[in-house]
Amino acid sequence: MPSPSEATDAVTDRLRAAGCVAALEEATELMIALPDATELEAGVQRRERGEPLAWITGTAAFCGRTIGVDAGVYVPRAQSEELARRAASLLPAGGRAIDLCTGAGAVAAHLLATDPTSWAVGIDADPWAAACARRNGVPVVVADLAEPIGRDADFDVVTAVAPYVPTGQLRLLSPDVQRWEPRLALDGGDDGLDLVRRVIEAAGRLLRPGGWLLVEVGGDQDRPLARTLAAAGFADVVRWWDEEGDLRGLAAVSR
């Protein structure tokens, strides 16, 4: 019977050999989530095949809280936390928010947890994602984001981490992401902005004057969106970048 540290070392070595960068952290997470030896072995094998860790443990950390993530559902990314935090700070007390393309509901769950007097609803086209978001406490409508949702001019904040990878760049994503994560969650069309443009148009209808849209983008996608934002009635565009200097999102106010 190996000691706990020998068992951790053995799992860490296997994950490292399989190409996991944070092998020790992942081994520790797996061993906590799967204390039964048979389940742990199955979990390690799934991770060795490249399946997302969050699908195996069933959870991901987001803005300091634990979000349930079902297998098959896009795993919320740390890069989206800034968008969620900014949205929470822009949502007035008791305000109303809508999270388009909600996935597991991480952004909406953060808004609801930050101000329990606020109300947030998620929209996603994928019923699996919607079921997962509901288990995270987020009311969700299964719909295409372009479908009429609620009353126009009824929301204080619209958030969206929509698919925004240009189709031709999907092959540049890590092989594990390409193999496992749903294409519906990633593919943004020719220039990556098919869905984001529809988000902006929908947000132009959904927001009250003075309400905020926050949307995740990358590269130099803010430039081609400038005209779309203006045409949908948005002003005062704010952008943010990560520590590597990569664009991560933009916010704009509805006039």
Ligand SMILES: C[S@@+](CC[C@H](N)C(=O)[O-])C[C@H]1O[C@@H](n2cnc3c(N)ncnc32)[C@H](O)[C@@H]1O
């Ligand atoms: C990049 S994932 C983001 C999920 C979540 N916002 C997050 O940050 O974890 C994009 C999500 O958009 C959903 N989606 C894709 N096309 C959609 C559409 N036309 N209408 C509604 N949701 C859509 C996908 O099912 C997926 O859950």
